[in-house]
Amino acid sequence: MELILEKGYEAVTVTDLINRANVGRSTFYAHFTDKQDVLFSNLEELSSLLRLAPASRPGPLFAFSLPMFEHLHEQRRLARALLGRRGGSAVMARGEQILATVVRDELLAAFPSRSTPPDSLDLMVTCVVGAFMALLRKWADGESTATPAEMDAAFRAVVTPGVETAFRR
Numbered sequence: 001m002e003l004i005l006e007k008g009y010e011a012v013t014v015t016d017l018i019n020r021a022n023v024g025r026s027t028f029y030a031h032f033t034d035k036q037d038v039l040f041s042n043l044e045e046l047s048s049l050l051r052l053a054p055a056s057r058p059g060p061l062f063a064f065s066l067p068m069f070e071h072l073h074e075q076r077r078l079a080r081a082l083l084g085r086r087g088g089s090a091v092m093a094r095g096e097q098i099l100a101t102v103v104r105d106e107l108l109a110a111f112p113s114r115s116t117p118p119d120s121l122d123l124m125v126t127c128v129v130g131a132f133m134a135l136l137r138k139w140a141d142g143e144s145t146a147t148p149a150e151m152d153a154a155f156r157a158v159v160t161p162g163v164e165t166a167f168r169r
Contacts, residue, residue, distance in 0.1 A: 004081040009039075009091060036090055039082075061110055061163065064102055065132070065155050069148035072136065083140035092137075096129050103128045111167045124166055131159050 003012045003020055014035050018028050032038050072079040082091045103125050135151055138144045146154070 001078050001081055005077070009082065010089075039091060040094055060156075061106060061160050062103070062128070062156065063106075064099075066148060066152040069151045072139075073148045079136075080140045080142070083136050092133065096133055099129050099132060100125050107163070107167075120166070124163060128159055128163065131155060 003016050007016070012035060014025075014028065017035060017038065018025055021028075032041070072083075083095070104121065107121065107124060132155055135144075135155055139146065139151065144151075
């Protein structure tokens with residue numbers, strides 16, 4: 001985290017990680033393939049958090065939203081380092097992949113009787129993920145001081161009615 005804050009994710013090298021962690025190169029490579037592997041192994045926590053409210057349980061759409069905003073608020077220094085201007089594009093892409101899987105599963109579970117063409121579902125998932133990630137980026141870059149509850153409310157106010165309308169057609 002300190003290296004990302006100092007240099008930005010893209011500029012951090014495996015040598016930087018090895019030196020900062022005070023481990024040998026062979027020890028590093030015994031556990032990880034590269035710097036991205038180090039980061040992605042930690043992103044599994046994100047995936048677990050997003051799945052706190054499995055799609056099989058009844059509840060509001062996008063139940064991951066508030067817990068995710070709260071988690072990122074608690075970990076704001078790291079979130080800003082990874083999701084802000086100094087974060088890496090690989091980080092954002094992996095976060096979007098994880099989120100897209102969760103959103104797709106939620107939509108399929110919430111609207112099981114509605115047969116939606118795959119292309120339409122993909123477009124809805126893209127819209128939902130895009131809205132969520134845009135809010136995260138804005139916050140991570142310091143362009144918003146909204147609370148997690150305010151971020152969640154904004155996300156749900158815009159996205160939920162649109163998705164529900166699309167599935168009613």
